[in-house]
Amino acid sequence: MTDASATAARRPGEQALTALGLGAPALDPADASPHSFPGGGRWRTEIPSCEGPEALTVVLKEASRLDVPIHRISQGSGVWMLSDAEITEMVEATGERDIELCLFTGPRGTWDIGGSTRTDSRGAGLRARGHDAVAGCVEDAVRATELGVKCLLVADEGVLWTLHRARAAGIIPADTTLKVSALIGPVNPAAYAVYERLGADSVNVPSDLTLDHLTEIRRVSGAPMDMYIEAPDDLGGYVRMYEVAELIRRGAPLYLKFGLSKAPGIYPYGHHMRELTLATAKERVRRGRLALDLLARHGADGDMAPLGSRLPGDLQRFEIPS
Helix, strand or coil: CCCHHHHHCCCCCHHHHHHCCCCCCCCCHHHCCCCCCCCCCCEEEEECCCCCHHHHHHHHHHHHHHCCCCCEEECCCCHHHCCHHHHHHHHHHHHHCCCEEEEECCCCHHHCCCCHHHCCCCCCCCCCCHHHHHHHHHHHHHHHHHCCCCEEEECCHHHHHHHHHHHHCCCCCCCCEEEECHHHCCCCHHHHHHHHHHCCCEEECCCCCCHHHHHHHHCCCCCCEEEEEECCHHHCCCECHHHHHHHHHHHCCEEEEECCCCCCCCCCCCHHHHHHHHHHHHHHHHHHHHHHHHHHHCCCCCCECCCCCCCCCCCCCCCCCC
16 A cells, blocks of 8 residues: 555655756555554654763753654663663653664674674674674673563574574564664665574664665565664765655655764763763754654654554564474
8 A cells, every 4th residue: 555645645855846847757555565653653763872861851852842742762772781770760761652662672783892893894893703793792681581571682693583482482572673784784685684584573674775775675574664864974974854655655654763964973981972872862852853844844743653653563473493
C-alpha cells in the first residue's frame, strides 16, 4: 500500500521551480515503502549520543521547550560506562515519559588492543574480538535489562545472534529490542535481510545510502530502519534534512535520528567532556525541531507513530537451533 500523504507532500522548492520550467519528474508510486510500524505510523524519532543522566535531563528539558516528540533516546559509550544508579535514573526518567532508552553493549574493537582498527582499512571495526568480548556484551545486556533497560545497541553480528537467542531463552526479557549500530550498518538489501533474521528489531543504515538503495531494501525487508538525518563527522557528516520527507516515503518504517556534524567525538564519555556533551545534547534536539518544521512546511509531517510505541512488529528470523 502506497502512503497517500507521503506521495502528495510538496517537495522542496517545487512550486517556484515549476513556475520557472524546472519542475522535477513526478514521484514514482512504486518507489514508496509499503511498510509501517505496528499500530500505525511510518516514522519515529531518536535523539542519539545521550551519554548519562545529566545529558538526558538536558535533552528532555529542551524537547519540552521546543515541542520535539521523542520515541527513543540512545547512548553510545556503553553500559559499562554507567553506574547502576545512573542507569536507574535514566530508566526512570525515560519511563515517566514513555520514551524507549537504548544503551550500547560491551567491549568493541575500536577500544580493544587489536591493531587492525587503526590501520587504513579499519579492519574488524567495532566488532567484538574473541569470546571474552562477546561475554562482556552479554554481561552488559543482562545487567542493563535487570535495571529496566528495554533496548540494547549492538555492533557485532555474533553478539546480535547471541542476544536474540538469550531473549528467546528468557535470559533477558522477551520484549527487549535489539538495535544494530550505524558503524556496522548494512549497505545492500541482502545484508539488511540477514540482520533482521539474526534478531535485529531496528537496523541503522549508513547515512550515505541513496534513495534507490532504501527502496531496494524495502522490497526485501520491513524491519524498522534507523538513519541519521544529520550524521556525526566520524560517520561522514552528511546533512540530509531536505530529503526527510522522501527518506520517510522510501524507507518507512523509519527512525529519524538527529545527530550533529562539526562536533568532536564524545565516546567513551566521562566528566572531562561534560560541557561539550551537554551543549551537543541540547543542539541535537534543536536540529530535530528544524527537521520537523521542514516536514510541516512541506505538508509531510503526518503519519508519525504514536508516542510511546516501541515494538517492531512481526519480523523474519532464522530458526534457533534446539
